[in-house]
Amino acid sequence: MNIVVLAGGLSTERNVSLTTGAKVQNALIENGHHAILADVFMGYKLDGTVEDEFKNATRRAQVEKVSEIVPDLEKIKKARGTNPDVFFGENIIELCSYADVVYMALHGENGENGRLQAAFDLLGIKYTGSGYLGCAVSMHKNLTKQMFKAFGVPTPEGRMITKGEKASFSDFGGGKVVVKTCCGGSSIGVYIVDNEKDFDKALEEAFSLEDEVLVEEFISGREFSVGVLGETALPAIEIIPKEGFYDYKNKYQADATIEICPAEITKEQSDKMLSAALKAFKTLGLKGYARMDFLLDKNDNIYCLEANSLPGMTPTSLLPQEAAAVGISYNELCEKIIELS
Numbered sequence: 001m002n003i004v005v006l007a008g009g010l011s012t013e014r015n016v017s018l019t020t021g022a023k024v025q026n027a028l029i030e031n032g033h034h035a036i037l038a039d040v041f042m043g044y045k046l047d048g049t050v051e052d053e054f055k056n057a058t059r060r061a062q063v064e065k066v067s068e069i070v071p072d073l074e075k076i077k078k079a080r081g082t083n084p085d086v087f088f089g090e091n092i093i094e095l096c097s098y099a100d101v102v103y104m105a106l107h108g109e110n111g112e113n114g115r116l117q118a119a120f121d122l123l124g125i126k127y128t129g130s131g132y133l134g135c136a137v138s139m140h141k142n143l144t145k146q147m148f149k150a151f152g153v154p155t156p157e158g159r160m161i162t163k164g165e166k167a168s169f170s171d172f173g174g175g176k177v178v179v180k181t182c183c184g185g186s187s188i189g190v191y192i193v194d195n196e197k198d199f200d201k202a203l204e205e206a207f208s209l210e211d212e213v214l215v216e217e218f219i220s221g222r223e224f225s226v227g228v229l230g231e232t233a234l235p236a237i238e239i240i241p242k243e244g245f246y247d248y249k250n251k252y253q254a255d256a257t258i259e260i261c262p263a264e265i266t267k268e269q270s271d272k273m274l275s276a277a278l279k280a281f282k283t284l285g286l287k288g289y290a291r292m293d294f295l296l297d298k299n300d301n302i303y304c305l306e307a308n309s310l311p312g313m314t315p316t317s318l319l320p321q322e323a324a325a326v327g328i329s330y331n332e333l334c335e336k337i338i339e340l341s
Contacts, residue, residue: 008039011108043089
């Protein structure tokens with residue numbers, strides 16, 4: 001097959017996406033496909049025709065370690081030079097239109113929020129993962145929470161605050177809370193606070209990234225993730241950061257986190273979590289594959305925090321580890337994702 005692996009873009013998760021894209025492209029070439037890695041924003045330089053480019057698509061990208069530093073998006077815009085407000089870079093639409101399928105290796109804004117999927121639907125371009133509506137709802141944490149509440153998926157209590165709205169730490173009961181951007185990813189813009197001063201600072205920093213912020217009750221417990229592939233929930237993986245919580249640094253730096261898969265939990269706990277993951281997947285209208293994040297408290301209550309419609313596929317990502325636990329290799333997982341799409 002002729003496949004464009006679409007990565008990069010203009011989100012705070014740009015660097016994660018480029019690493020995902022490079023690893024996926026390598027796997028697809030090893031699987032016998034003609035796969036091109038393209039940065040959706042920076043574009044792709046063609047040396048000849050689009051057809052010739054796919055015929056010669058055997059050059060593997062280098063898989064880079066994800067930087068601890070969040071990318072400077074304004075600097076990236078300036079680096080492209082022309083038309084910085086146009087999301088699609090040079091030759092991207094031409095490449096994607098010619099391909100048999102686009103492998104979506106994007107993360108964050110305009111990758112997971114449904115806009116790109118909607119554009120591709122209008123252009124008749126096939127792509128991996130969920131459609132525009134499932135992506136849009138799951139990307140917005142407050143919409144996700146409202147859907148979870150309506151359909152009985154256990155989730156922490158929380159309330160959205162918009163930029164300019166007055167809010168005080170005391171409005172939330174005076175206990176520890178989590179402040180997070182509504183549409184962020186990779187734990188960028190997530191703060192755990194227990195006093196007014198830190199709450200105000202967290203809001204200020206979160207609002208510098210987005211205009212909508214979710215304030216959620218803090219649940220003390222063990223962290224897990226459950227991937228869904230097709231109509232099957234994969235084994236739960238437990239996430240144990242060596243320091244702090246599962247933030248951007250701990251997600252992508254090697255040896256920063258202990259990850260146990262299958263998780264060392266009881267069958268009852270596992271069944272409950274996997275069942276909730278499938279319910280969340282269907283509630284949000286997700287398709288193909290996704291990953292749900294959970295907390296398990298000391299009383300065996302589970303809480304679904306959010307859904308990831310395009311889970312990371314970097315060397316430290318969770319979904320490939322969960323797939324490996326049931327005998328699915330990284331290359332087989334990439335193939336399965338294309339088949340399901």
